[in-house]
Amino acid sequence: MDRGGCQMSGGGGGGDGGPDRQGTMITLEDLESFSEDQPADSGNGSLEEEGETMEEDDERLLHYWQDVARGHQVEVDEEMSRPIQQLTSNNQGRSHREHIPFTLLTRKEKCGELLYEKRHYEKGHWACITLREDTYEQSICYGFMKIMRYICEQNSSGDYLGMTLPIVTVVRTDENHSVISNDVTVAYYLPAHHQAQPPPPQDNEIVLEIWPATIVYTRPFSGPTNEVTIINQINAMAELLDSPGVCVNDSFIVAGYTNPAHINRQNEIWFLERP
Template identity: 45%
Template sequence: MARITLEDLNGLDDESLDEDEEPMDGEEQNRLFSHWETVASTHQVTLPQEMAGPIVQMTQHSQVREPVPYVTLLQHEKCEERLYPAGKWACVTNGEPMYEQSISMGFMKLMRYICKENSTGRYLGMTVPVVNEIRLSEEGTELLRDVTTTYYLPGEFQPDPPLPTDPDIRIVERQPLRVLTRVFYGVTTEETILREIRLLWELLGSTDTVLRESYMVAAYENPSVPQRRNELWFIRRAE
C-alpha cells in the first residue's frame, strides 16, 4: 500500500508551528495526525500510525528549508540552464504500479531517515527540492516502474553524511549535474509528467545534447497547495 509523501508533511500553512512555541500536547498531535490522514486519503494513500512522531517533528521544522545549491548558466526564452555542483544525496528506489505510489513510498523512507532513523539519531533538516529520477520506455510513451527519490544532504552533513538505518536508502555522491529546467504547476502524475516532457521537447526542437531516456522531476511545495511548483529537468549529456 502506498503511503503519504514527504511533500505532504513538509508544510501545513496555518497548521505550522514556530520554533519558540510550546510542544504540542496529545490532543494537538491527534488533530495533526487526523489532518494528514485526510490529506493522504485525497491522494489514495494510507498514513500509518507510526508516522505520528515524525509528522510532529517535521511540522515543527517546516519553516526552515535549505535550498539545493546551483548556478544559473543561461536563461533561455523557454527554460533555464543550471549547474548543480557535486554533492551527497540520500536515495531510495521503488517500483510500485503507479508513479504516485513509488514517490510516496520513497518519501516515507526518506522522512524517517531525516527525522531520526540515522546514525546521529537526530533531525537532519529539510532541503528543497526533493528530486525524483525517472526513466521512459523505449517508445517514450510511459514511465518505467522504478522511480528513485532523492534528498540532498544539508550543508552541515555534506562532509560526513549520517548513515541510514534503512538498508534501502543509499548515500550517493553525485557528480556535477547540468540540466535544462522548466517550471510547471499542479499535481505530478504520470500523465502530467509525460505531457510536460513532450511540451519541453517541442519547445527545444531537435537536439542530441540532452538525454532522452532519463529525466528528473523536482518538487518544491506541499500538495495541498492547488498550483504547487514543480520543475522538469532535462539532463545534459556529459561532454
C-alpha cells in the same frame, strides 16, 4: 519492493525520485497550514495538562496527514506520528528550508516568457530510495515517508537533519517518451552541514550516493504530478530545446517545491545533459 541506484547523470541504470504519493510535499505545506490553525498555548496549564495537550496535537497532526494522504490513495501508519511532529515543528516558515545550490548558466525566453534555464549543479550527497508501487504517485509518497524518517532521527546521528528543496524524483521512460517506468526513486539532497559526512540511514532501503556535477535544462510547471502530466511536460520540453540530443533521452527528473495537494503546486522538469 525493488531498490536501485539513482545517479543524477541518468542513463539506463540511473534511478528516480519525486512526489505525488509524494507525501513529501504533503508534509511540509499541509502540516504547516494545519499547525498555523491551532490555538496558541496560554502557558497557564500544569505540566501534566501541557503533556496531554501535546499528545492531542500530535494525534490531530497524524489524523490530518492521514486524511490528506487518503486523497492520494496512500495509507499513513501511526509510526509516522513522531516524524510528522518533528518535521512540522522544525519547518515553521520557508526560511528553515535550504535550497539546493546551483549556478545559472543561461535563460531562454520568448516574448518575456521563460522557456527554460540551463543550470550547473555541483557534486553532492543524496539519500535515495527506489520503489515500485502500483502508481507513480504511490511510489513517490511511500518513498518520501521513508526519507522523512531518515531526516527525523532514523539516522546514525539520531538528530533531525534539516529539510532541503526541491525533493526530486528520477523517472525513466521509453525512447518515445510515452510510458513511465513503475520504478521511481525519491531523492533528498543532504543539507550543507551534512554534505562532507552524511549520517548513514537506519533503513537499508535508503542508499547514500554521490551524484556527479551535472548540467540541467529545467522548465517550471504548476499543478499535480502524475504519469500523464509528466509525459506531457517531457514532450513539451523536448520541443523547446535547440539540441535535445545533448540530453539523456530516457531518464528525467521531476523537482517538487510545494505539496502535491496544493492547487498551484510548483514543480520543474529537468533534462540532464549527457556527460
